[in-house]
Amino acid sequence: MHVLVTGGAGYIGSHAAKRLAQAGHVPVVLDNLVRGHLQAVRWGPLVVGDLADPTVLEQAFHSYPIEAVLHFAALAYVGESMSAPADYFRNNTTNTLNLLDAMRNHRVNVLVFSSTCAVYGNPLRQPITEDTPAAPVNPYGESKLMVERMLHWHGEAYGLKWVALRYFNAAGADIEGELGELHDPEPHLIPRVIGAAHGAIPALEVFGSDYDTPDGTAVRDYIHVTDLAEAHALALDHLWKGGAGGIFNLGTGRGHSVREVVQAVEAVTGRRVPLRESGRRPGDPPVLVAATGRVRTVLGWQPRHSTLPTIVETANKWHLANSAASIMTLNAASIVALRAASTAAADAASIAAEDAASITQR
Numbered sequence: 001m002h003v004l005v006t007g008g009a010g011y012i013g014s015h016a017a018k019r020l021a022q023a024g025h026v027p028v029v030l031d032n033l034v035r036g037h038l039q040a041v042r043w044g045p046l047v048v049g050d051l052a053d054p055t056v057l058e059q060a061f062h063s064y065p066i067e068a069v070l071h072f073a074a075l076a077y078v079g080e081s082m083s084a085p086a087d088y089f090r091n092n093t094t095n096t097l098n099l100l101d102a103m104r105n106h107r108v109n110v111l112v113f114s115s116t117c118a119v120y121g122n123p124l125r126q127p128i129t130e131d132t133p134a135a136p137v138n139p140y141g142e143s144k145l146m147v148e149r150m151l152h153w154h155g156e157a158y159g160l161k162w163v164a165l166r167y168f169n170a171a172g173a174d175i176e177g178e179l180g181e182l183h184d185p186e187p188h189l190i191p192r193v194i195g196a197a198h199g200a201i202p203a204l205e206v207f208g209s210d211y212d213t214p215d216g217t218a219v220r221d222y223i224h225v226t227d228l229a230e231a232h233a234l235a236l237d238h239l240w241k242g243g244a245g246g247i248f249n250l251g252t253g254r255g256h257s258v259r260e261v262v263q264a265v266e267a268v269t270g271r272r273v274p275l276r277e278s279g280r281r282p283g284d285p286p287v288l289v290a291a292t293g294r295v296r297t298v299l300g301w302q303p304r305h306s307t308l309p310t311i312v313e314t315a316n317k318w319h320l321a322n323s324a325a326s327i328m329t330l331n332a333a334s335i336v337a338l339r340a341a342s343t344a345a346a347d348a349a350s351i352a353a354e355d356a357a358s359i360t361q362r
Protein backbone atom coordinates (compact mmCIF):
# COMPACT_ATOMS: atom_id res chain seq x y z
CA MET A 1 0.00 0.00 0.00
CA HIS A 2 0.98 3.66 -0.33
CA VAL A 3 1.91 5.08 3.06
CA LEU A 4 2.38 8.80 3.62
CA VAL A 5 5.58 9.37 5.63
CA THR A 6 5.65 12.93 6.93
CA GLY A 7 9.20 13.93 7.87
CA GLY A 8 10.51 11.00 5.79
CA ALA A 9 13.62 12.94 4.76
CA GLY A 10 14.68 13.13 8.41
CA TYR A 11 16.67 10.72 10.54
CA ILE A 12 14.05 8.26 11.81
CA GLY A 13 11.50 8.80 9.02
CA SER A 14 14.03 7.85 6.31
CA HIS A 15 14.88 4.59 8.08
CA ALA A 16 11.16 3.83 8.40
CA ALA A 17 10.62 4.58 4.70
CA LYS A 18 13.31 2.05 3.84
CA ARG A 19 11.65 -0.54 6.10
CA LEU A 20 8.25 0.10 4.47
CA ALA A 21 9.74 -0.42 1.02
CA GLN A 22 11.32 -3.68 2.19
CA ALA A 23 7.84 -4.80 3.26
CA GLY A 24 6.51 -4.06 -0.24
CA HIS A 25 4.83 -0.73 0.54
CA VAL A 26 5.36 2.58 -1.28
CA PRO A 27 6.51 5.29 1.14
CA VAL A 28 5.31 8.69 -0.09
CA VAL A 29 7.51 11.17 1.75
CA LEU A 30 6.18 14.63 2.59
CA ASP A 31 8.91 16.88 3.96
CA ASN A 32 9.68 20.59 3.89
CA LEU A 33 13.42 19.73 4.01
CA VAL A 34 13.97 22.24 6.81
CA ARG A 35 15.79 19.53 8.79
CA GLY A 36 15.67 16.66 6.32
CA HIS A 37 17.92 15.62 3.45
CA LEU A 38 17.07 14.90 -0.18
CA GLN A 39 19.68 12.16 -0.19
CA ALA A 40 17.68 10.28 2.42
CA VAL A 41 14.60 9.94 0.18
CA ARG A 42 15.26 6.90 -1.97
CA TRP A 43 12.41 4.46 -1.67
CA GLY A 44 9.45 6.32 -3.11
CA PRO A 45 8.15 9.68 -4.26
CA LEU A 46 8.88 12.92 -2.45
CA VAL A 47 6.38 15.72 -1.98
CA VAL A 48 8.26 18.84 -0.99
CA GLY A 49 6.07 20.99 1.18
CA ASP A 50 5.01 22.06 4.62
CA LEU A 51 2.28 20.53 6.76
CA ALA A 52 1.24 24.09 7.51
CA ASP A 53 -0.04 24.33 3.94
CA PRO A 54 -3.30 22.40 3.45
CA THR A 55 -2.87 22.54 -0.36
CA VAL A 56 0.34 20.51 -0.09
CA LEU A 57 -1.47 17.87 1.93
CA GLU A 58 -4.36 17.96 -0.51
CA GLN A 59 -1.97 17.38 -3.37
CA ALA A 60 -0.24 14.47 -1.65
CA PHE A 61 -3.51 12.68 -0.91
CA HIS A 62 -4.87 13.52 -4.36
CA SER A 63 -1.74 12.35 -6.22
CA TYR A 64 -1.20 9.02 -4.50
CA PRO A 65 -3.61 6.29 -3.29
CA ILE A 66 -2.52 6.73 0.34
CA GLU A 67 -4.04 4.30 2.81
CA ALA A 68 -2.11 5.00 6.01
CA VAL A 69 0.21 7.60 7.53
CA LEU A 70 3.42 7.51 9.58
CA HIS A 71 3.77 10.97 11.11
CA PHE A 72 7.37 11.90 11.97
CA ALA A 73 7.46 15.56 10.89
CA ALA A 74 8.16 17.80 13.86
CA LEU A 75 10.64 20.08 15.52
CA ALA A 76 12.37 17.88 18.07
CA TYR A 77 14.92 19.74 20.18
CA VAL A 78 14.05 20.18 23.85
CA GLY A 79 16.36 23.17 24.37
CA GLU A 80 15.07 24.99 21.30
CA SER A 81 11.50 24.44 22.46
CA MET A 82 12.25 26.27 25.72
CA SER A 83 13.17 29.46 23.84
CA ALA A 84 10.70 29.10 20.93
CA PRO A 85 7.59 27.38 22.31
CA ALA A 86 5.27 29.00 19.74
CA ASP A 87 7.20 27.31 16.91
CA TYR A 88 6.78 23.96 18.64
CA PHE A 89 3.04 24.25 19.27
CA ARG A 90 2.46 25.58 15.75
CA ASN A 91 4.55 22.98 13.95
CA ASN A 92 4.05 19.93 16.10
CA THR A 93 0.49 20.42 17.28
CA THR A 94 -1.42 22.75 14.93
CA ASN A 95 0.14 21.29 11.79
CA THR A 96 -0.85 17.81 12.95
CA LEU A 97 -4.43 19.02 12.97
CA ASN A 98 -4.01 19.91 9.28
CA LEU A 99 -2.80 16.38 8.65
CA LEU A 100 -5.76 14.88 10.51
CA ASP A 101 -8.18 17.08 8.52
CA ALA A 102 -6.65 15.93 5.24
CA MET A 103 -6.78 12.29 6.34
CA ARG A 104 -10.45 12.66 7.20
CA ASN A 105 -11.21 14.38 3.89
CA HIS A 106 -9.61 11.47 2.05
CA ARG A 107 -11.03 8.73 4.30
CA VAL A 108 -7.62 7.60 5.52
CA ASN A 109 -7.96 6.47 9.11
CA VAL A 110 -4.74 4.67 10.10
CA LEU A 111 -1.94 6.68 11.72
CA VAL A 112 1.28 5.88 13.58
CA PHE A 113 2.58 8.92 15.47
CA SER A 114 6.11 9.70 16.70
CA SER A 115 5.70 10.62 20.33
CA THR A 116 8.41 10.87 22.93
CA CYS A 117 9.42 9.98 26.49
CA ALA A 118 9.56 13.77 27.02
CA VAL A 119 5.82 13.56 27.77
CA TYR A 120 6.73 11.97 31.13
CA GLY A 121 8.76 14.91 32.42
CA ASN A 122 10.69 13.89 35.54
CA PRO A 123 9.02 10.63 36.60
CA LEU A 124 9.61 9.35 40.11
CA ARG A 125 9.80 5.67 39.22
CA GLN A 126 11.95 3.74 36.77
CA PRO A 127 11.44 1.94 34.47
CA ILE A 128 8.66 4.15 33.14
CA THR A 129 5.41 2.43 32.24
CA GLU A 130 2.84 3.90 29.87
CA ASP A 131 0.54 4.43 32.88
CA THR A 132 2.97 6.87 34.50
CA PRO A 133 1.16 10.23 34.56
CA ALA A 134 2.29 12.48 31.72
CA ALA A 135 3.75 15.72 33.07
CA PRO A 136 6.00 17.32 30.46
CA VAL A 137 8.56 19.85 31.65
CA ASN A 138 9.20 21.47 28.28
CA PRO A 139 7.12 22.73 25.32
CA TYR A 140 8.43 19.95 23.08
CA GLY A 141 6.98 17.22 25.31
CA GLU A 142 3.80 19.25 25.82
CA SER A 143 3.33 19.74 22.06
CA LYS A 144 3.53 15.95 21.56
CA LEU A 145 1.21 15.17 24.46
CA MET A 146 -1.38 17.51 22.97
CA VAL A 147 -1.22 15.52 19.75
CA GLU A 148 -1.76 12.28 21.65
CA ARG A 149 -4.91 13.81 23.17
CA MET A 150 -6.09 14.92 19.73
CA LEU A 151 -5.60 11.39 18.43
CA HIS A 152 -7.66 9.99 21.28
CA TRP A 153 -10.59 12.30 20.49
CA HIS A 154 -10.28 11.74 16.74
CA GLY A 155 -10.53 8.03 17.51
CA GLU A 156 -13.68 8.59 19.58
CA ALA A 157 -15.42 10.90 17.15
CA TYR A 158 -14.18 9.87 13.70
CA GLY A 159 -12.97 6.30 14.15
CA LEU A 160 -9.28 7.13 13.67
CA LYS A 161 -7.11 4.07 14.35
CA TRP A 162 -3.88 5.27 15.88
CA VAL A 163 -0.74 4.24 17.67
CA ALA A 164 1.53 6.72 19.46
CA LEU A 165 5.05 5.36 19.91
CA ARG A 166 6.81 7.13 22.76
CA TYR A 167 10.42 6.79 21.70
CA PHE A 168 13.23 6.96 24.19
CA ASN A 169 16.65 7.85 22.69
CA ALA A 170 16.92 7.01 19.00
CA ALA A 171 20.51 6.24 18.00
CA GLY A 172 22.70 4.38 15.52
CA ALA A 173 22.53 4.19 11.74
CA ASP A 174 21.17 1.90 9.04
CA ILE A 175 22.84 -1.53 9.34
CA GLU A 176 23.66 -1.44 5.58
CA GLY A 177 25.20 2.02 5.89
CA GLU A 178 22.70 3.71 3.54
CA LEU A 179 21.28 6.16 6.09
CA GLY A 180 22.28 7.81 9.32
CA GLU A 181 21.84 10.74 11.64
CA LEU A 182 22.64 14.18 10.28
CA HIS A 183 21.37 17.08 12.33
CA ASP A 184 22.76 20.61 12.26
CA PRO A 185 23.28 21.46 15.04
CA GLU A 186 23.50 17.94 16.44
CA PRO A 187 22.14 17.83 19.99
CA HIS A 188 22.12 14.04 20.45
CA LEU A 189 24.73 12.39 22.62
CA ILE A 190 26.05 9.51 20.52
CA PRO A 191 26.88 11.48 17.34
CA ARG A 192 28.41 14.17 19.54
CA VAL A 193 30.65 11.67 21.34
CA ILE A 194 31.70 10.24 17.97
CA GLY A 195 32.32 13.79 16.69
CA ALA A 196 34.51 14.49 19.71
CA ALA A 197 36.45 11.24 19.17
CA HIS A 198 37.24 12.24 15.58
CA GLY A 199 38.02 15.87 16.39
CA ALA A 200 34.90 17.31 14.71
CA ILE A 201 34.11 19.03 18.02
CA PRO A 202 36.86 19.99 20.48
CA ALA A 203 35.43 18.19 23.52
CA LEU A 204 32.28 16.48 24.69
CA GLU A 205 30.45 18.50 27.29
CA VAL A 206 29.17 16.25 30.09
CA PHE A 207 26.17 17.87 31.74
CA GLY A 208 26.20 16.70 35.36
CA SER A 209 28.51 14.14 36.97
CA ASP A 210 26.95 14.20 40.44
CA TYR A 211 23.65 12.44 39.75
CA ASP A 212 22.51 9.59 41.94
CA THR A 213 23.51 7.03 39.30
CA PRO A 214 26.30 4.40 39.43
CA ASP A 215 28.93 6.69 37.85
CA GLY A 216 27.28 10.06 38.51
CA THR A 217 26.30 10.77 34.88
CA ALA A 218 22.79 10.69 33.41
CA VAL A 219 21.35 7.38 32.25
CA ARG A 220 19.26 7.01 29.07
CA ASP A 221 17.64 4.17 27.15
CA TYR A 222 19.17 4.04 23.64
CA ILE A 223 17.23 2.30 20.90
CA HIS A 224 18.68 1.52 17.47
CA VAL A 225 16.91 3.41 14.69
CA THR A 226 16.44 0.19 12.69
CA ASP A 227 14.58 -1.34 15.63
CA LEU A 228 12.48 1.83 15.78
CA ALA A 229 11.66 1.49 12.09
CA GLU A 230 10.64 -2.13 12.65
CA ALA A 231 8.21 -1.07 15.38
CA HIS A 232 6.48 1.24 12.89
CA ALA A 233 6.03 -1.60 10.42
CA LEU A 234 4.57 -3.76 13.19
CA ALA A 235 2.28 -0.99 14.45
CA LEU A 236 0.97 -0.38 10.94
CA ASP A 237 0.31 -4.06 10.43
CA HIS A 238 -1.38 -4.30 13.83
CA LEU A 239 -3.76 -1.41 13.10
CA TRP A 240 -4.42 -2.63 9.58
CA LYS A 241 -5.52 -6.01 10.90
CA GLY A 242 -7.93 -4.32 13.33
CA GLY A 243 -5.75 -4.42 16.46
CA ALA A 244 -6.47 -1.94 19.25
CA GLY A 245 -4.31 1.17 19.11
CA GLY A 246 -3.03 3.41 21.89
CA ILE A 247 0.22 4.41 23.49
CA PHE A 248 3.39 2.29 23.51
CA ASN A 249 6.81 2.99 24.97
CA LEU A 250 9.64 2.27 22.58
CA GLY A 251 12.92 1.64 24.33
CA THR A 252 14.96 -1.37 25.34
CA GLY A 253 14.40 -1.36 29.11
CA ARG A 254 18.15 -1.00 29.66
CA GLY A 255 19.88 2.27 30.49
CA HIS A 256 23.43 3.46 29.76
CA SER A 257 25.23 6.35 31.39
CA VAL A 258 27.09 9.07 29.53
CA ARG A 259 30.37 7.56 30.71
CA GLU A 260 29.36 4.13 29.37
CA VAL A 261 28.61 5.70 25.99
CA VAL A 262 32.00 7.43 26.00
CA GLN A 263 33.73 4.12 26.79
CA ALA A 264 31.84 2.35 24.00
CA VAL A 265 32.87 5.04 21.49
CA GLU A 266 36.51 4.84 22.64
CA ALA A 267 36.42 1.05 22.22
CA VAL A 268 34.94 1.22 18.70
CA THR A 269 37.05 4.12 17.39
CA GLY A 270 40.27 3.39 19.24
CA ARG A 271 40.40 7.11 20.04
CA ARG A 272 40.20 9.00 23.28
CA VAL A 273 37.16 11.25 23.72
CA PRO A 274 38.10 14.62 25.23
CA LEU A 275 35.61 15.56 27.94
CA ARG A 276 34.59 18.85 29.52
CA GLU A 277 32.51 18.50 32.66
CA SER A 278 29.71 21.06 33.11
CA GLY A 279 26.90 21.41 35.60
CA ARG A 280 23.54 19.72 35.29
CA ARG A 281 21.13 21.16 32.72
CA PRO A 282 17.78 22.34 34.14
CA GLY A 283 15.06 19.79 33.48
CA ASP A 284 17.42 16.88 32.72
CA PRO A 285 16.20 13.88 34.71
CA PRO A 286 18.95 11.60 36.10
CA VAL A 287 17.46 8.41 34.60
CA LEU A 288 14.98 7.72 31.79
CA VAL A 289 14.43 4.04 31.05
CA ALA A 290 11.38 2.48 29.38
CA ALA A 291 9.24 -0.34 30.65
CA THR A 292 8.76 -2.25 27.39
CA GLY A 293 6.27 -4.99 28.21
CA ARG A 294 3.39 -3.51 26.23
CA VAL A 295 5.17 -3.09 22.89
CA ARG A 296 6.70 -6.55 23.17
CA THR A 297 3.42 -8.27 24.08
CA VAL A 298 0.94 -6.42 21.90
CA LEU A 299 3.03 -5.65 18.80
CA GLY A 300 5.44 -8.58 19.13
CA TRP A 301 8.37 -6.18 18.87
CA GLN A 302 11.89 -7.17 19.95
CA PRO A 303 15.02 -5.02 19.81
CA ARG A 304 17.55 -6.75 17.54
CA HIS A 305 20.24 -4.12 17.03
CA SER A 306 19.97 -2.03 20.20
CA THR A 307 23.12 -3.05 22.04
CA LEU A 308 25.48 -0.17 22.73
CA PRO A 309 28.35 -1.66 20.63
CA THR A 310 26.07 -2.10 17.57
CA ILE A 311 24.59 1.37 17.97
CA VAL A 312 28.04 2.94 18.20
CA GLU A 313 29.57 0.83 15.40
CA THR A 314 26.81 1.69 12.92
CA ALA A 315 26.82 5.37 13.90
CA ASN A 316 30.61 5.56 13.64
CA LYS A 317 30.62 3.85 10.23
CA TRP A 318 28.08 6.40 9.02
CA HIS A 319 30.07 9.27 10.47
CA LEU A 320 33.25 8.15 8.72
CA ALA A 321 31.53 7.65 5.36
CA ASN A 322 29.60 10.92 5.42
CA SER A 323 31.29 14.17 6.14
CA ALA A 324 28.52 16.17 7.76
CA ALA A 325 29.80 19.49 6.43
CA SER A 326 29.93 18.40 2.79
CA ILE A 327 26.51 16.79 2.94
CA MET A 328 24.99 19.87 4.53
CA THR A 329 26.43 22.00 1.70
CA LEU A 330 25.21 19.59 -0.96
CA ASN A 331 21.82 19.45 0.67
CA ALA A 332 21.50 23.24 0.83
CA ALA A 333 22.40 23.56 -2.87
CA SER A 334 19.93 20.83 -3.78
CA ILE A 335 17.13 22.47 -1.86
CA VAL A 336 17.71 25.81 -3.59
CA ALA A 337 17.58 24.06 -6.98
CA LEU A 338 14.53 22.10 -5.97
CA ARG A 339 12.63 25.14 -4.71
CA ALA A 340 13.43 27.00 -7.95
CA ALA A 341 12.11 24.06 -9.95
CA SER A 342 8.98 23.87 -7.82
CA THR A 343 8.28 27.58 -8.21
CA ALA A 344 8.68 27.41 -11.97
CA ALA A 345 6.22 24.56 -12.09
CA ALA A 346 3.79 26.74 -10.08
CA ASP A 347 1.36 23.99 -9.15
CA ALA A 348 3.94 21.27 -8.77
CA ALA A 349 5.03 20.90 -5.20
CA SER A 350 5.19 17.20 -5.91
CA ILE A 351 8.13 15.68 -7.68
CA ALA A 352 9.22 12.14 -8.17
CA ALA A 353 12.19 10.89 -6.18
CA GLU A 354 14.07 10.32 -9.45
CA ASP A 355 13.73 14.01 -10.25
CA ALA A 356 15.01 14.92 -6.82
CA ALA A 357 17.98 12.65 -7.31
CA SER A 358 18.85 14.17 -10.67
CA ILE A 359 18.65 17.71 -9.23
CA THR A 360 20.91 16.53 -6.42
CA GLN A 361 23.51 15.37 -8.91
CA ARG A 362 23.60 18.57 -10.96
Ligand SMILES: NC(=O)c1ccc[n+]([C@@H]2O[C@H](COP(=O)([O-])OP(=O)(O)OC[C@H]3O[C@@H](n4cnc5c(N)ncnc54)[C@H](O)[C@@H]3O)[C@@H](O)[C@H]2O)c1
Nearest residue numbers: 007010011012031032034035036050051073074076114170
Ligand atom coordinates in the same frame (compact mmCIF):
# COMPACT_ATOMS: atom_id res chain seq x y z
N1 LIG B 1 15.56 11.51 17.58
C1 LIG B 1 15.07 11.07 18.75
O1 LIG B 1 15.80 10.57 19.62
C2 LIG B 1 13.58 11.19 19.02
C3 LIG B 1 13.10 10.80 20.28
C4 LIG B 1 11.72 10.88 20.53
C5 LIG B 1 10.86 11.31 19.53
N2 LIG B 1 11.34 11.69 18.33
C6 LIG B 1 10.38 12.14 17.31
O2 LIG B 1 10.62 11.42 16.11
C7 LIG B 1 10.33 12.23 14.97
C8 LIG B 1 11.50 12.22 14.03
O3 LIG B 1 12.66 12.69 14.71
P1 LIG B 1 14.06 12.82 13.96
O4 LIG B 1 15.13 12.71 14.97
O5 LIG B 1 14.07 11.94 12.76
O6 LIG B 1 13.96 14.35 13.50
P2 LIG B 1 14.46 15.03 12.15
O7 LIG B 1 14.53 16.49 12.41
O8 LIG B 1 15.66 14.34 11.62
O9 LIG B 1 13.24 14.73 11.16
C9 LIG B 1 12.05 15.49 11.16
C10 LIG B 1 11.70 15.77 9.71
O10 LIG B 1 10.46 16.48 9.65
C11 LIG B 1 10.57 17.52 8.69
N3 LIG B 1 9.59 18.53 9.08
C12 LIG B 1 9.55 19.24 10.24
N4 LIG B 1 8.48 20.06 10.23
C13 LIG B 1 7.83 19.87 9.04
C14 LIG B 1 6.67 20.43 8.45
N5 LIG B 1 5.95 21.38 9.05
N6 LIG B 1 6.30 20.00 7.21
C15 LIG B 1 7.02 19.04 6.58
N7 LIG B 1 8.12 18.48 7.09
C16 LIG B 1 8.53 18.90 8.31
C17 LIG B 1 12.03 17.96 8.77
O11 LIG B 1 12.47 18.61 7.61
C18 LIG B 1 12.73 16.63 9.00
O12 LIG B 1 13.09 16.01 7.77
C19 LIG B 1 9.96 13.61 15.52
O13 LIG B 1 8.57 13.71 15.56
C20 LIG B 1 10.54 13.60 16.93
O14 LIG B 1 9.80 14.43 17.78
C21 LIG B 1 12.68 11.64 18.06
